[in-house]
Every structure is written in structure tokens, then in C-alpha cells.
Amino acid sequence: MRITALAGGVGGARFLRGLRRHLAQHPTPGSSDEPVSLTVIGNTGDDITLFGLRVCPDIDTLLYTLGGGVHEEQGWGRADETHSLSDELAALGAEPQWFTLGDKDFATHVYRSQLLAQGVPLSQVVARLSERWGLGQQGVTLLPMTDTPVETHVVIDDGGDQRAIHFQEWWVRHRAAVPAKRFVVAGLDRATAGPGVLEAIREADVVLLPPSNPVVSIGIILGVPGVRDALRGTRAPVVGVSPLIDGRPVRGHADVCLQAIGVAATSEAVAGLYADFLDAWLVSPDDPMQSRPGLHVEHRPLLMGSLDAAADLAGAALARATRLGPGRTTA
Amino acid sequence: MRITALAGGVGGARFLRGLRRHLAQHPTPGSSDEPVSLTVIGNTGDDITLFGLRVCPDIDTLLYTLGGGVHEEQGWGRADETHSLSDELAALGAEPQWFTLGDKDFATHVYRSQLLAQGVPLSQVVARLSERWGLGQQGVTLLPMTDTPVETHVVIDDGGDQRAIHFQEWWVRHRAAVPAKRFVVAGLDRATAGPGVLEAIREADVVLLPPSNPVVSIGIILGVPGVRDALRGTRAPVVGVSPLIDGRPVRGHADVCLQAIGVAATSEAVAGLYADFLDAWLVSPDDPMQSRPGLHVEHRPLLMGSLDAAADLAGAALARATRLGPGRTTA
Numbered sequence: 233m234r235i236t237a238l239a240g241g242v243g244g245a246r247f248l249r250g251l252r253r254h255l256a257q258h259p260t261p262g263s264s265d266e267p268v269s270l271t272v273i274g275n276t277g278d279d280i281t282l283f284g285l286r287v288c289p290d291i292d293t294l295l296y297t298l299g300g301g302v303h304e305e306q307g308w309g310r311a312d313e314t315h316s317l318s319d320e321l322a323a324l325g326a327e328p329q330w331f332t333l334g335d336k337d338f339a340t341h342v343y344r345s346q347l348l349a350q351g352v353p354l355s356q357v358v359a360r361l362s363e364r365w366g367l368g369q370q371g372v373t374l375l376p377m378t379d380t381p382v383e384t385h386v387v388i389d390d391g392g393d394q395r396a397i398h399f400q401e402w403w404v405r406h407r408a409a410v411p412a413k414r415f416v417v418a419g420l421d422r423a424t425a426g427p428g429v430l431e432a433i434r435e436a437d438v439v440l441l442p443p444s445n446p447v448v449s450i451g452i453i454l455g456v457p458g459v460r461d462a463l464r465g466t467r468a469p470v471v472g473v474s475p476l477i478d479g480r481p482v483r484g485h486a487d488v489c490l491q492a493i494g495v496a497a498t499s500e501a502v503a504g505l506y507a508d509f510l511d512a513w514l515v516s517p518d519d520p521m522q523s524r525p526g527l528h529v530e531h532r533p534l535l536m537g538s539l540d541a542a543a544d545l546a547g548a549a550l551a552r553a554t555r556l557g558p559g560r561t562t563a
Numbered sequence: 564m565r566i567t568a569l570a571g572g573v574g575g576a577r578f579l580r581g582l583r584r585h586l587a588q589h590p591t592p593g594s595s596d597e598p599v600s601l602t603v604i605g606n607t608g609d610d611i612t613l614f615g616l617r618v619c620p621d622i623d624t625l626l627y628t629l630g631g632g633v634h635e636e637q638g639w640g641r642a643d644e645t646h647s648l649s650d651e652l653a654a655l656g657a658e659p660q661w662f663t664l665g666d667k668d669f670a671t672h673v674y675r676s677q678l679l680a681q682g683v684p685l686s687q688v689v690a691r692l693s694e695r696w697g698l699g700q701q702g703v704t705l706l707p708m709t710d711t712p713v714e715t716h717v718v719i720d721d722g723g724d725q726r727a728i729h730f731q732e733w734w735v736r737h738r739a740a741v742p743a744k745r746f747v748v749a750g751l752d753r754a755t756a757g758p759g760v761l762e763a764i765r766e767a768d769v770v771l772l773p774p775s776n777p778v779v780s781i782g783i784i785l786g787v788p789g790v791r792d793a794l795r796g797t798r799a800p801v802v803g804v805s806p807l808i809d810g811r812p813v814r815g816h817a818d819v820c821l822q823a824i825g826v827a828a829t830s831e832a833v834a835g836l837y838a839d840f841l842d843a844w845l846v847s848p849d850d851p852m853q854s855r856p857g858l859h860v861e862h863r864p865l866l867m868g869s870l871d872a873a874a875d876l877a878g879a880a881l882a883r884a885t886r887l888g889p890g891r892t893t894a
Contacts, residue, residue: 284677314647320670324695326677335666339651342673346615346657364655 235550236271236436236468238377240449241278241290242307242483243475243536245297247442248272250542252298252370254550257543271373271432272298273459275444276354277384277417277452280400282331283321285341286348289400290449291358292340294374299365301336307483310336330405353379355426375432377453380423384448386492387413399448408485412492417452425458433462438553440546441472441510443482443534446502447489463509469556471512471549474499477534478518503527512552514545528556566881567602567767567799571780572609572621573638573814574806574867576628578773579603581873582881583629583701589878602704602763603629604790606775607685608715608748608783611731613662614652616672617679620731621780622689623671625705630696632667638814641667661736684710686757706763708784711754715779717823718744730779739816743823748783756789764793769884771877772803772841774813774865777833778820794840800887802843802880805830808865809849834858843883845876859887 237248248270255268275290289308296302296310303309313334322329333341340361347357354376362374384399388410396416402408433439444450454460463470475486479497487497495501499515506513512528515521523529530552536542568579579601586599606621620639627633627641634640644665653660664672671692678688685707693705715730719741727747733739764770775781785791794801806817810828818828826832830846837844843859846852854860861883867873 283673284680285673314645314666316645316666317648317670317673320667321674324670324674324691326674335645335647335669336651338666338669338673339648339655339657342614342616342648342669343652343655343657349615360655 233266233268233437234271234432234435235268235438235440236273236432237440237442238273238275238444238450238453239290239294239442240275240444241293242297244290244442244444244449245294245302246307246536246542247473247546248294248372249297250536250539250544251440251546251550252372253539253543254547258547267371269371269373271375271428271436273375273377273429273432273453274358275449275452276376276378277382277420278399278403278448279381279383280331280398282328282333282341283326285338285345287331287333287341288344288354288376291374291376292337295340295358295361295365295367298367298370298372298374301365309334313337328401328405331400353427355379355428373428375428376426377429377456377459378423378426380419382417382419382423382452384452385416385418387416389413403448403485408488412488414492415448415489417455420452420455421457423456425456429456430458430462433459433468434466436466436468437558438550439463439466439468439470440549440553441470441506443473443475445481445484445486445489446475446505447486447493447495451505460509466509467558469511469553469558470506470509471553471556472503472506472510472514473534473545473549474502474513474515474519476502477516482535511556514549514552528552564597564599564768565602565763565766566599566769566771567604567763568771568773569604569606569775569781569784570621570625570773571606571775572624573628575621575773575775575780576625576633577638577867577873578804578877579625579703580628581867581870581875582771582877583703584870584874585878585881588874598702600702600704602706602759602767604706604708604760604763604784605689606780606783607707607709608713608751609730609734609779610712610714611662611729613659613664613672614657616669616676618662618664618672619675619685619707622705622707623668626671626689626692626696626698629698629701629703629705632696641665644668659732659736662731684758686710686759704759704763706759707757708760708787708790709754709757711750713748713750713754713783715783716747716749718747720744734779734816739819743819745823746779746820748786751783751786752788754787756787760787761789761793764790764799765797767797767799768889769881770794770797770799770801771880771884772801772837774804774806776812776815776817776820777806777836778817778824778826782836791840797840798889800842800884800889801837801840802884802887803834803837803841803845804865804876804880805833805844805846805850807833808847813866842887845880845883859883
């Protein structure tokens with residue numbers, strides 16, 4: 233069974249870690265006896281170059297979380313981390329100082345930047361990083377959505393003047409508190425889907441959308457030329473998990489991002505963004521949304537407060553997909 | 564009074580720290596009442612690119628030592644250093660693993676590499692690093708010998724075949740134990756002396772040569788086009804300190820380097836490398852070398868076992884220069 237998931241950072245990583253836990257406890261989902269493989273298509277839209285080094289926040293969160301090296305409370309970065317290098321860069325007056333980079337984390341960026349400078353495509357860099365984190369041994373393949381450098385910028389209103397800042401500056405430095413006019417993903421229209429990305433969607437048995445940000449994570453991946461068509465065309469059922477509970481994200485700023493693109497912060501409205509390919513949608517128990525022709529809505533607890541809770545949620549999404557089966561004829 | 568010194572790494576840095584101590588205790592050397600300025604011309608011949616980052620071992624040793632941040636016992640690198648980044652790079656299988664880089668030290672290399680990639684010349688990078696380390700407040704200006712990237716390679720005999728390896732690989736990894744056939748400084752013949760370097764020699768009141776390696780430190784600086792002519796032409800007395808005691812270096816592998824270029828490991832032979840511009844030469848008490856026309860030889864303890872000992876040695880070199888006076892007519 234081939235499972236393909238599109239994922240952003242923390243929420244996506246925790247969901248997928250839950251999925252892996254679920255699969256470890258239920259090794260043969262559905263009626264299939266074949267081994268389960270999980271291909272994760274990671275968002276690179278929030279990548280940023282800091283201090284001359286290429287940083288891929290979502291990809292690294294996926295690597296660290298699935299590889300067992302993540303800072304658990306924080307949800308991103310490395311466990312048992314130190315910050316000597318950042319402190320010294322601050323002593324040198326180097327900017328920016330609003331993006332936290334730990335010493336171990338820096339090694340990832342130094343390693344990646346060196347390889348990229350040598351002409352190694354990002355997908356191959358991610359493959360090497362995946363090896364270090366033992367993803368292959370877990371049956372997990374992590375693919376960046378594209379090898380083309382893309383960067384999300386946020387157009388903000390700066391005292392009457394509109395100007396664009398990097399997404400990370402808006403998200404991390406301003407905590408999404410500066411009103412966003414729109415998001416511009418530089419390079420996305422000319423980007424090519426990364427090696428294996430479109431095939432992973434087309435040839436999947438199941439496609440899952442974790443509760444990642446629908447605008448700046450899933451939404452960016454959907455903007456990679458070919459990805460949306462692949463989702464429309466795949467025979468695999470596409471099952472998603474709403475990122476909203478009572479109109480608010482569990483973490484992050486999905487509601488603010490939705491507002492910026494003029495979409496209501498409801499599970500219903502987010503499902504509307506995926507309407508052309510979504511088959512089933514998991515929403516929280518109190519969510520007013522109901523099933524309709526072409527979209528099966530399932531109510532169940534969405535909070536991933538523990539690995540077991542994440543495993544339950546991922547298991548429910550997978551079970552729903554298995555019930556839907558291939559061919560996308562069921563709703 | 565303008566003092567200019569040519570310096571390699573640890574030995575040069577310790578000598579210059581001693582000189583600064585001496586000047587702090589004797590603020591008006593000779594008969595001059597004007598403030599003393601010290602310009603240090605640092606060797607960049609052993610620079611190396613590691614993990615895509617530009618590392619300048621000698622320059623950094625000078626910065627850390629004069630700035631009070633050096634690892635005292637080691638003589639290079641930062642005090643209270645950690646190695647998370649290196650450990651993580653090793654976990655990633657990144658090479659080389661024979662060059663020790665601490666987390667704080669990495670910040671210097673990240674900062675420098677970012678600026679160099681932006682087109683900032685090395686001399687300006689060093690000026691910014693000097694600011695962080697408070698060199699200006701001490702009346703010290705550190706100038707890299709050139710802004711042109713140069714790299715010393717060592718031709719070794721590898722089982723009958725000659726091949727070239729980077730100087731740092733020979734020095735650090737092999738501890739200079741692999742017989743060196745010769746040194747090749749890539750880029751040196753086309754290098755241009757860094758901004759202010761030739762002027763600092765020509766316009767100096769005193770030129771000092773600390774007990775740095777005569778082949779791979781001082782020798783490299785002398786190879787920068789124009790430097791040797793400036794030393795020949797300056798009116799300032801040039802006073803050097805032998806790097807050898809009883810034919811052996813106090814630290815490092817000067818004797819092995821001399822052997823590789825076919826020069827005897829004696830103070831006399833090293834002075835011969837500087838014969839066209841050297842006015843006075845400090846050698847150890849037991850050294851058989853004697854003064855001769857054109858070269859005043861002074862016997863005195865050369866060991867810099869403490870800051871006070873380094874201050875005494877630097878003070879002796881400076882006093883000798885002051886006695887010689889300008890015009891280079893005394894021997």
C-alpha cells in the first residue's frame with residue numbers, strides 16, 4: 233500500500249508521526265498484505281536564506297520529527313539544543329536575530345548549503361538528510377515539492393505603503409500580527425515538481441492531507457505546476473484533516489492566512505479550497521459541516537495532544553480512505 | 564609611533580599580545596610621545612574552505628588572541644567552546660572530520676562567508692571582525708596580507724606518486740609527519756597586497772617579525788607581490804625573532820617546513836631567508852649565531868611561557884628597533 237501525504241511543518245509532522253505509529257501497530261491496513269510505504273511531499277515555500285545558508289523549516293521539522301530528534305515542546309528544531317553560534321552572530325551584529333537557529337540545527341543548514349552550492353538538487357540533499365534520520369528504514373520517503381528555489385513573501389500594509397517581507401519575517405518576527413494583504417510565492421509559477429512528486433500522487437493508493445496550513449503549506453504545494461492536476465487525476469481517495477477547531481487553528485496562524493486570501497476560517501471553507509480533489513474530510517465533533525455528494529465528512533477529535541492521539545487521528549483518516557477505496561466513486 | 568608586524572598564527576598572536584601588554588606598561592617607547600599604533604599584517608595563505616565556509620585560521624587566531632577570546636591552552640579557537648555543529652556534521656557523514664571547528668568559531672566562518680559571498684572584500688570582513696573583538700580600541704589594525712584568495716598546498720610523496728594536499732590537511736590531519744616535497748601557494752603570484760599593507764610597511768617607524776613560521780606564515784606574506792620590496796625599501800628598522808630554539812620550533816613544525824624547502828633548521832639559516840631586509844635578529848641565549856655587518860644579533864630568552872614573558876620579548880624587540888632608529892644605517 234502506497235500512502236502519499238502533503239505536509240507543512242509541525243502539524244503535518246505530528247500527524248505523520250502518528251500515522252507511522254498507527255501503521256506500526258496495524259501493519260496491514262485494509263485487506264492488503266503488502267508492505268506500507270509512505271511518501272511525504274514537503275512544503276519548501278517557506279524556505280529562507282539566512283546568513284548565507286539555505287534553511288528549509290518545514291522539511292527540517294519533518295526530518296527531525298520523523299527521525300526522533302525534534303524539540304518536543306517546541307515542535308520544531310532539535311532536542312537538547314544549544315545556541316552558541318546564534319549568540320556569537322548576534323555579538324557580530326549579524327542580522328536577522330529574530331529567527332532562532334540552534335547549533336545542531338545549523339549543521340543541517342551548513343550541510344545543505346554546501347551541497348546546493350555544489351549543484352546537488354534539494355531533493356538529493358533531502359534524501360541524504362533522510363538517511364541520517366533513518367526515514368528509509370521506517371518506509372518513509374520525504375520529497376521536497378520542488379527543486380526550484382521558491383520563497384513566500386507577504387505583502388503587508390506598512391503605514392499606508394504596501395511592501396513585501398519574507399514569510400518567515402511575518403510569521404516568526406511579527407507572529408502574523410501585521411495584517412497581510414496577500415501572499416506572493418516567488419518562483420512558484422516557474423517551478424517544476426520535484427522528482428517523484430507527481431508520480432507519488434498519481435500512483436498512490438491513498439492520499440492524505442494532514443492538518444497543515446491550507447494557505448502557506450498545503451496551498452503552496454498545490455501551486456506547484458502539475459500537483460493539482462495529479463490530485464484531480466489520481467485514482468487514490470484523497471482524505472484530509474481540517475486544520476481548524478471552532479474556527480481557530482490548534483497552532484500557527486491558519487485563520488489569519490485564510491483571512492488574508494478572503495476565505496472564511498471554517499472547515500467548510502477550507503474544504504472548498506480542495507473541492508476539486510477532496511473525497512473525505514475529518515472535522516472536529518462540534519463542527520457544523522455535514523457530508524454532501526462527493527465529499528464524505530467525518531466528525532472526530534482532531535487534537536493531537538499525544539503520539540497516541542495523533543496515531544488515532546491518522547488511523548481514522550487511513551481507515552476512511554480504505555473504506556472509500558480506489559476509483560473515487562464513493563462519497 | 565607606527566609599528567607594523569607580519570604575523571602567522573599562535574606564535575605571532577602571542578608575541579603581539581605581549582607587545583600590547585608591553586606598550587600598555589610602557590606607553591611611550593623611545594623618545595616619542597605620540598600614541599603608538601600597531602598594524603598587523605596577517606597570513607591568509609593557510610585559509611581553507613570547509614563545508615562551504617571560508618576559514619582563515621591565522622587571522623582568527625590573531626583576532627581571538629588579541630581580543631581576549633582565545634582558548635588559552637590550545638592557542639587557537641575560542642575559549643569555553645562547544646562542538647555540537649561538528650558532531651552533527653559528523654553524524655551527517657560530512658567531510659572532513661580532522662579539522663576541529665567549535666560552535667562559536669563556526670559563527671566567525673558563517674559571518675565571513677556570507678559577507679564574502681556578497682562581494683565584501685576579506686579586508687573589510689576582517690575590519691568588522693576586528694570591531695567585534697575591540698582591536699581598534701587597543702590601537703591595533705589587523706590587515707589580511709591580501710584580499711585575493713590564496714591557498715597553500717603541500718606536495719607529498721604518496722607511495723612513490725607525488726600529489727598535492729591542502730596545507731591544513733598536511734599540518735592538522737597528518738601533523739606534518741608526511742614528508743613534504745615542496746609548498747605551492749595557489750594564487751599567490753597573481754595576488755595583490757591588501758589595502759594598506761604596503762603602506763603600513765613603507766610608512767612604519769618599526770617593523771617587527773614575530774617568531775612565526777618562516778616558511779608557511781612569514782614566507783607566504785613575503786610572497787605577496789610588493790611586500791618584499793616594501794620591506795627592502797622601508798626606512799623603518801626591521802627586527803625579527805627567531806622561531807627556533809636549539810634548532811627546534813617551540814610549537815608547530817617550522818623545522819619540517821624548512822627541511823622541505825632545503826633550508827637548515829637554524830636561526831642563522833632563517834635569518835638568511837630575510838637577509839635582504841632584516842636589521843636585527845633576536846635568538847636564544849645558547850644560539851651560536853653572532854652579529855655581522857648589516858645584522859645585529861641579540862641573544863635573549865625566546866620562550867613565551869606567560870604573557871609577561873611575551874611582553875618582555877616584544878619589549879626587547881621594540882627596544883632594539885628603537886635603538887637602531889630609522890634610516891637603517893646601524894648594524
